[in-house]
Amino acid sequence: xxxxxxxxxxxxxxxxxxxxxxxxxxxxxxxxxxxxxxxxxxxxxxxxxxxxxxxxxxxxxxxxxxxxxxxxxxxxxxxxxxxxxxxxxxxxxxxxxxxxxxxxxxxxxxxxxxxxxxxxxxxxxxxxxxxxxxxxxxxxxxxxxxxxxxxxxxxxxxxxxxxxxxxxxxxxxxxxxxxxxxxxxxxxxxxxxxxxxxxxxxxxxxxxxxxxxxxxxxxxxxxxxxxxxxxxxxxxxxxxxxxxxxxxxxxxxxxxxxxxxxxxxxxxxxxxxxxxxxxxxxxxxxxxxxxxxxxxxxxxxxxxxxxxxxxxxxxxxxxxxxxxxxxxxxxxxxxxxxxxxxxxxxxxxxxxxxxxxxxxxxxxxxxxxxxxxxxxxxxxxxxxxxxxxxxxxxxxxxxxxxxxxxxxxxxxxxxxxxxxxxxxxxxxxxxxxxxxxxxxxxxxxxxxxxxxxxxxxxxxxxxxxxxxxxxxxxxxxxxxxxxxxxxxxxxxxxxxxxxxxxxxxxxxxxxxxxxxxxxxxxxxxxxxxxxxxxxxxxxxxxxxxxxxxxxxxxxxxxxxxxxxxxxxxxxxxxxxxxxxxxxxxxxxxxxxxxxxx
Ligand SMILES: *Cc1c(COP(=O)(O)O)cnc(C)c1O
Numbered sequence: 306x307x308x309x310x311x312x313x314x315x316x317x318x319x320x321x322x323x324x325x326x327x328x329x330x331x332x333x334x335x336x337x338x339x340x341x342x343x344x345x346x347x348x349x350x351x352x353x354x355x356x357x358x359x360x361x362x363x364x365x366x367x368x369x370x371x372x373x374x375x376x377x378x379x380x381x382x383x384x385x386x387x388x389x390x391x392x393x394x395x396x397x398x399x400x401x402x403x404x405x406x407x408x409x410x411x412x413x414x415x416x417x418x419x420x421x422x423x424x425x426x427x428x429x430x431x432x433x434x435x436x437x438x439x440x441x442x443x444x445x446x447x448x449x450x451x452x453x454x455x456x457x458x459x460x461x462x463x464x465x466x467x468x469x470x471x472x473x474x475x476x477x478x479x480x481x482x483x484x485x486x487x488x489x490x491x492x493x494x495x496x497x498x499x500x501x502x503x504x505x506x507x508x509x510x511x512x513x514x515x516x517x518x519x520x521x522x523x524x525x526x527x528x529x530x531x532x533x534x535x536x537x538x539x540x541x542x543x544x545x546x547x548x549x550x551x552x553x554x555x556x557x558x559x560x561x562x563x564x565x566x567x568x569x570x571x572x573x574x575x576x577x578x579x580x581x582x583x584x585x586x587x588x589x590x591x592x593x594x595x596x597x598x599x600x601x602x603x604x605x606x607x608x609x610x611x612x613x614x615x616x617x618x619x620x621x622x623x624x625x626x627x628x629x630x631x632x633x634x635x636x637x638x639x640x641x642x643x644x645x646x647x648x649x650x651x652x653x654x655x656x657x658x659x660x661x662x663x664x665x666x667x668x669x670x671x672x673x674x675x676x677x678x679x680x681x682x683x684x685x686x687x688x689x690x691x692x693x694x695x696x697x698x699x700x701x702x703x704x705x706x707x708x709x710x711x712x713x714x715x716x717x718x719x720x721x722x723x724x725x726x727x728x729x730x731x732x733x734x735x736x737x738x739x740x741x742x743x744x745x746x747x748x749x750x751x752x753x754x755x756x757x758x759x760x761x762x763x764x765x766x767x768x769x770x771x772x773x774x775x776x777x778x779x780x781x782x783x784x785x786x787x788x789x790x791x792x793x794x795x796x797x798x799x800x801x802x803x804x805x806x807x808x809x810x811x812x813x814x815x816x817x818x819x820x821x822x823x824x825x826x827x828x829x830x831x832x833x834x835x836x837x838x839x840x841x842x843x844x845x846x847x848x849x850x851x852x853x854x855x856x857x858x859x860x861x862x863x864x865x866x867x868x869x870x871x872x873x874x875x876x877x878x879x880x881x882x883x884x885x886x887x888x889x890x891x892x893x894x895x896x897x898x899x900x901x902x
Pocket of ligand 1: 408409410436437503533534535536537538539540596597643645646672673674
């Protein structure tokens, strides 16, 4: 029914145990389409509604009764509401985030795990950038098979959580995706596990997305399909799916495939630009679109073949363009997708030769769900403001122009905005440029005073610092409370392997006071000193303490949030400073003063 061959030499290959992967070249599964065609009733097949199980006769599955299925349905193919018209295209989105675990990987995992089960594997192992891990762990759970997952450190937490929830055994590897993939292969060979991942069998499941598109378009071929490239397996699967449908007589013309990579992870695009058939691996792959952060695409040469053989193209996009496209998709099309998926839309927006495609049917494959990595949105966003449950507070925000501007900044966060104290006019200009926002003067003054404090610490103001300061200003209660409590100075000593000591000088009303505290570290010591200082006035309890470093670098601005509780009433305070102790003190002041409002 099928053969496994080397993709380059086209010669049959022999697997090593349950490892279906070549040393240097990728392998490929060659379906015997003549036999399949003879068995299929094509007229009946054409009119059967699409879903994964419909395509079982076209997949390398021997025992249909053992197929591991979660009763997948066809993912929606929806027409663009606004973007298509603006680009002059008949644009559709294939919403692959609607698969069982939130990405297209499920199509391949159904095959991977079914083959592993047919072959009697005792366990499966794989490397992943996150989505494949979540997907394989889910299907392995359905097959009641242990699943070992190797991921590079720093995989988005939602994907880790999925693996853990499905009972997968997850291990983080210090290195890139490719380092994890090498290790998975070695262990599979040594332990006799089935090696799941971007290898020949997976393509056979993922090609069903191409079948589905043709079925959904009632057997009209689209002109172009835009697909993000990580390992290159998925674009390969689309090319193979369309080609098989053509050979079966279900498709007349092959759609062009456009592959999209992130600028700093563009190994395939680099080769395409030089019209090469080989891949030069990159040292690293640095992009916010973690699902396509692959320095050495395992199926890179197959991806190139998919592009060349369909007269397609390959395009790279920057992180900024990806974020903008992601925002556009959610705002205008009501589709919240992963950065890697939004890259397809970013590519269309920046491709000038689209004129040749005027009014043609183009499909962007939206590979994964936005909830998979919400941190990239939160990092670009101004966090929501906080108010007391009071109508007046809402109205103040409402009338302050706060909701008029944007709430996300897409520019390079490390760019320096101010080297020295900015004037109110300069702050106004930047707010307008970055957020289209026109805040009231008292906000501008607050932002200015926060920026001054950061500059006083000897730090330049970057875009990310500016963002934090805006947020901080928005989160401090709008009307300065009659500040009964303030800290006017502090000092701390911290030594290695010893407890820390802190002294704080505070003012409560008109009374000045000095208090001391010890703690396991400088922050703890300062908080203890502060509690000491207030204790006589009021009894309260520190219930929550959160720290967030939102951008990179040891001089990054730190964002501290803490909650004080007194007689069942809690008050939240937040502080922002490049100095974690100062940020904690500011948070404490705000929270404490919250009680007296
Ligand atoms: C895996 C993945 C990709 C990349 O697909 P490849 O088959 O590795 O090229 C793109 N987007 C998402 C959301 C993914 O999970």
